[in-house]
Amino acid sequence: MDNNFQDRFVKLVQTIQKMVLLVIMLLVLGIAGLYFISDTLDHPLPGTLNNETVVMDMEENQMQYGEDLIAHTAKYFGPDGTVRQNSNGMNCQNCHLDAGTKKFGNNYWKVATEYPRVRGRSGKMESVEMRINDCFRRSLNGDTIALESREMKAMVAYITSVASPEETGAGIFSVAMLDRPANPATGKIGYEKHCVVCHGAQGEGMRIKGANEYVYPPLWGSHSYNTAAGLYRLSRFAGYIKTNMPFGATAENPILSNEEAWDIAAYVNSQERPIKIFKEDWPDISKKPIDHPFGPFADNYSELQHKFGPFKPMLTNESN
Secondary structure, three states: HHHHHHHHHHHHHHHHHHHHHHHHHHHHHHHHHHHHHHHHOOOOOOOOOOOHHHHHHHHHHHHHHHHHHHHHHHHHOOOOOOOOOOOOOOHHOOOHHHHOOOOOOOOOOHHHHOEEEEEEEOEEEOOOOHHHHHHOOOOOOOOOOOOOHHHHHHHHHHHOOOOOOOOOOOOOOOOOOOOOOOOOHHHHHHHHHHOOHHHHHHHHHHOOOOOOOOOEEOOOOOOOOOOOOOOHHHHHHHHHHHHHHHOOOOOOOOOOHHHHHHHHHHHHOOOOOOOOOOOOOOOOOOOOOOOOOOOOOOOOOOHHHHOOOOOHHHHHHHOO
């Protein structure tokens, strides 16, 4: 009896040991599996994050949201915007190409280093936030958004993140001025040849299929930029066209001549669009650019010449 009892006891102990080992193995495998899943999904387990990692993730998410706001502004602020119905339906990216990163594509490379600064148009010290709201009022023909809003903070974070030390290629290309006025009639011919396929015969643009936003923006009409926008200045628009239009053009390999760029810009900016006048603009009229198309002016040149040129005589007069 004693021997049988001893044998049974030994077997029981061995069985318990095996079960304990099995439980330990299962626990080890389970924990390893959880960490593997956590790593694969890029969602660290609770208790494994330090404060620096949390901050970095929050900043990255904010910048990603900011980029989406720039690329798909209409989704958030267009006529059917999910945040607010606040604009003409264009995206910031329609003017700031590749979400503000393309060389000479009206990019954001220098925004973070140039702002805050005093601008001649307002006569005030302006922040990045004020500059963004200016675009909402002018290029998007809408209203400002709250400075402390999640969306404003995200856009500022993104714009700051794409800052570049590159000097060549920032902003908009400065195209050589003509010895004659830009010609809207000639520009119409160039527009019909190079631009209609994307922007339409009536400048109506092309919407993204199934979405209430534009892949190619309207160049005039009620959904386009208003008369207070930066691209309503001919030199800005001609430089923008020169290095980016038609599709496939680059600064290194432009498609249009300088003359074509100026004339097409003149044609587009001669079409009807929302009229917006900010009486507080240019408190010191001597700071107005020579191609600002509305008076009063600090010189004796006509409003027509300030819009279409020729601009060289104005520059000569300024230097004398």
